[in-house]
Amino acid sequence: MSVPAPVPNLKRSLRRFDIMAMGVAAVISFDVIGQIAAGGGQAVTWIAVIAVMFLVPYALVFAETGAAFPQEGGPYVWVEVAFGRPAAVLTTMFYWVTNPVWLGGSLVFVAAAAWDGFVLPLGSGTVADYAFKLAFIWAAILTAVVSLRRGKWITTAGAGAKVLALAFFTGTAVAYGIQHGFRGLQGAGFAPTGVGFLALVPVLLFAFVGFEAPNAAGDEMLAPQRDVPVAIGVSGAIAICCYLLPVLAILSAAPPGKVTGVGGFMDAARLVFGIYGDGREPVLTFVAVLFVVALLTQGSAWMIVADRMQAMAAADGGFFSRGLGAFHPRLGTPVRMNLLSGVTATVFMAAAMNLAKGDASAVFGVVLTVAITTLLLSYLAVVPSLLALRLRHREVPRPYQVPFGTRGFTVATLLVYAWIVLGSWVALFPGTLEQLFGLPYDFRAVWGVSRLTFEAFTLGTVALLLAVAVAGYLTQRRRTRSRDEEREAGPAR
Template identity: 40%
Template sequence: MTQAPSTPVTGGANPPAAEAPDLSDGWGEQRGRLRKDLRRLDVLFFLICTLVGLDTIGSVAAQGPQGLTWMAILAVAFFLPYGLLVAELGSSFPVQGGPYVWTRLAFGRLTAGVNQILYWISNPVWVGGSLCIIALSTWEEFFTPLPGLWKYVAGLVFIWGGALTVVQSVRVGKWVPIAGALARIVLLGFFLVSVVVFAVQNGVHTLPAAEFTPTYVGFVALVPVLIFNFVGFELPSSASEEMKNPRRDIPLAILRSGLASLFLYGAPILGILFVLPSEDIGSLGGFIDACKAVFTVYGGSIAADGTVTLTGAGAVFGGIAAAGLIIGLLTSGVAWAMGAHRAQAVACADGAGPAWLGVISEKHGTPVRVNMLSAVLASILFVVALNLTEGDGEKYFAAGLGLTICTTFISYVITFPSLLVLRRKYPDVNRPYSVPGGKAGVWLVTLLSTGFVAFTVVVLIWPGFGVGWFGTQGSPADSLPESFAGQRLAYTLTQVVPLLLFLGVGLLFHVLGAKGRRGRE
């Protein structure tokens, strides 16, 4: 795509050129430090690592067989429209910064900058929250307890290990998502084989057809984690100018990774349901507990009270699987960070934040300063949250995952409608891939994608929204995370207070970016 570096984007009237103009000079000064080292296969593995998050498998399985039914429904109603939307935006506007640039072109710098803060800051919340607590729980379940100070040490090692990986050049850093994707395929594949062996030796729990019937209560409980499982298509677009051929590679990678992720999610969830009684599946430990149970076929036993003891080869395979799970969690955080941090650096260099955060390292070609700031934030959140929840892993997990999803999805509510606006503002831009169905198709995928993420935000802030209305069964209080039972206000505050703080940070960043915008408005 031919750029027009001398024409700044104002977010106002339509530009005279047919092609979307470049960003401001502040980003132009950093662009030359990028390195084109991402190939088609790299983008595919990057997306598999991004989409297949191991931290939410237990949350879906905990809702029983209807989780699979809702997964199938949302694959058509959300996953497909969302993939079509991102495929057009990513291939039509292949500019570094991806979601920030689309929103910037559509709605202007202020809106895009505040929106980008939400998108970026969700990563340290996620890494210091649910990813960290599952990694620690897995370590304690398979290896050794982490008493007192050791839990803090282990969490900080997890956070900073990922941060040091993200800092590396894309030529080196891309191998982390590749390793993460392969770890997922091997781990989940071995788990499924073990489920078959377990079923032959011990039988499996029956899954009555009635339990697959979708309910509104199940939908409200599942829609946040299911849709969170399905997002991440836009992340490679944040590194568009580090790809060999983004116009070709982005749509293809979205198609292939989407199909792979559906299998890599659905099959393990079904395996968990076959192995564990539904009442024994927890959001935090569901996948961990299922792994321990099935690995008893290699050595170990399950006591009458459900306690699992692994011995011999079972203990060895359990340890390997635990290590693979921790690696999978770490690489999830790294893959998201590689995209979100790049978009934040572009935003800051463009004047939507302090210019010093928009600097690209000459040595590594990556936004080192944003990476380090994210690690500091994740560390602070980890320590604070662990103290506020008094070490309660389930409570920490529920609050952290909810805030991560809520923050990310509020940013999507702004980003997704960019498709409609950019179709109108830049009708002559070369679109290697376009959403089928003309204007009606564009409206349909935008409304479906935006509507689902907006609804998810509502049910995260107020669990049980709509339950008991219009004849639906159940009580809204039952939709609260189990660890927050009877504590609606406490849970709501864990979501609303940080969100207001993050919005304040976005506005502060805009003020701090004033110097960089001077003469470029």
């Protein structure tokens, strides 16, 4: 079994708590909580179903693989060992680019809406709006640039801010419900429907994937074989609570049909914090700041891990120049890839600002779907690679194993893969399965843009990424071949 060469000068600094905190910071997505709650009462039902039918088997197979193959680069290494470099390069491209797209097109919009509504007014499309979004993006990037020994404390603080804000909001919503009655839950409609399922499945899968992300820093963990399975299990349990309880709290307080993806959490907070009387505004401002900090560190946590994956692909000869895969000798971070992520996020933010002529809700929904699509598409290769490694490399020690051995691992992997295929299709071609099964679906009413605009943005992004990945791989391959030919030819006479 051949794996990419280890990165020199990396320092092992990630303990079990750090891995768990990084998973919480990365996976629990404030920006999708409102989007999930917009699905109504059945969102709670589908959270429970997907937690059992998807998250549990997902956590099991990734915990086993992450402990058995803890090399720097994580999923890039797994796919390369299983299916070869071309597949790994393409997979990593989609996995990596999801994060600058998400940072520049979704997280920054939710953060700006919270800051504008609860801290200081920014307006829409103003100089202040652009300045805030640029500062947000580059603060997340700079957080990823600093050494992991220090940067891990920033993501840990973000994880703490996230859990604190969600716990405070949920507790306040319970107090509000006791005082005013839980009227929102009475008309929420928890009965599952086909329309609700197809609307929610991509965003719920997006909300629950990513617990393997810290494995991208595998060579910087102190004891990955021991710590990865426990960290995935604990962070997965925290994630279930941090989605289920706040969504229930939003539904209990917000009037039916008034929850939106871009403002769902903070709009519900504005309502339930009314129980604090004259203290509502200061409390709202404080929670809004926590909210923005949590979003910022969420973006930086993904930049830390995804940039390492893409840097490993570049260093391994799979992306334009090996120089893009260089890790800074003192910081131990892929600074060039970090900066490339910042530029990509900035470009995508500018493009998203012009989508739908500044309709923030429509922009948010479409751009979030782009991020969901690119991430889920990457798992179309990552998940099968886990099974391939299990079957082809039985000699590798596995400190943790899925119950029932290879048979249990196979069943869990196939179940996870079926969910990923379904989520990828629904995210890329919304409304098609509804049409197939005769379910009602008004595209413009759902997305706020035409199907042509939507598909141009989503399919255009996917096509562009495919082209860039192929070009990056072929460029580096041609350079390597030219150098080999020069060495074989020897010095000129």
